Amino acid sequence: MVMRRSFLAGIILSAAIALPSSAAERDIVIASTTSTENSGLFGAILPIFEAASGIRVKVVAVGTGQAIKLARNGDADVLFVHHRTSEEKFVAEGFGVKRFGVMYNDFVLVGPKADPAGVRAMTDAPAALAKIAAAKAVFASRGDDSGTHKKERGLWRAAQVDAQAASGQWYRETGSGMGATLNTAAGLGAYALADRGTWIGFANKGDLEIMVEGDKRLFNPYGVILVNPAKHKHIKAADGQAFIDWLVSSAGQKAIADYKLGGLQLFFPNAKKAGS
């Protein structure tokens, strides 16, 4: 068994060596959400950081639930997600060093132009969801334990609707990312909750439109956390922290504010000033 394992490791290693690798340069892995990657934010701000620091940032973009799992296993150096409660739990359990607020955007409730549930321009998100449930209008949920999904479940609770009970009927859980869920919603003519960044960047809107926005319960803050090197020795703490420091610095905050898509700002920096 030992022989076989080392044989296998040998094969993998030789394969790794045979490929031109970039192991010589400094790099970190960050586990983040599809919303930051799909919206194009990372594509815009990471080159600025990389040029300034010489540290390459490798982004693994998955749902918040999976991102946290990756970070817990020590498979990423930095966690950059958007579900405050989960982030604080991650730090409290000792997996993360400290949470830094970085930026926010908001969620929007989108739906088909025909608006069968009649929720257009409502300002109370849970009330809008209650109307959708009452009308049994089709709703496409992420259903993947992502930050957006967690937020959506919180809104259903606030609306006092057990949407889960209607799963498979008017409540459709796609079990996939934001973009895939929006593709599904566009195809079904369904309502869906989306983060504004992904929504603006999304190219296949079909006849979906924003129905409800501006409710302060739709606020969507992003936090960044260094994975605790005390838990996982190989964590690149110095380079990871350098990235976090840059994100909350005035240069990083400006890069985030400067990112626009179709003239619209997608994320709003809100890091606390250094020293506070």
Added chain:
Amino acid sequence: MNDLAAAFSQAASLLLGFDEDLMEIIGLSLRVSFMAVGLAVLLGLPLGAAVALYRFPGRTVLGALLNAFMGLPPVVVGLVVYLMLSRAGPLGVLGLLFTPAAMILAQCLLVLPIVAALSAQIVADLSEEYDEQLRSLAAGPGQRLVTLLWDGRFSLMTAVLAGFGRAIAEVGAVMIVGGNIAHSTRVMTTAIALETSKGNLALALGLGLVLIAIALGVNLAALALRDAARPRHG
């Protein structure tokens, strides 16, 4: 459909424009899949031939397993390799997660049963056909295996191409163990999944057409190689 027509022009302009990012992605796709298939062939051909030729305990079960594993779901293989290579897993110290090496390992596991099971069938058929000749030559078991693999090399190429098709087309395993990291582990299939999730359907489909064109090119090259190597008759 507009997107369908747009996809063809996207594919054409992507290929003709020699887009730098695209070339990088294509290059990595080919490197990863070639390495994975190469490893699978090194292990799978002798394994398949051994299953076909030798009697040993568990042979029937092994043969059945190889056949069944031809249909392994890539996501499951990806998860298993992830759990092995995760820092929290048994091979975590190697630090291979989210590298091309991890993707090669995952694809190799997917391709190995295909190569082994198909070559077992090919070698078994050949063995029956040439049984008398091999007996008259008093060929030993090792010699028999080598002879039959060499004799069957042109048929075995189909097994290898089937394996390559599996490797280059799968997305579930490389997505999990590679992470679809830009300029690092992004390959054709994960790029297609990403563009689909951004709603860029025409671009995604265009990339898909490019992928199909590449697979076709590899197959044509393999066939040309075979025809060049095959002894002419008459």
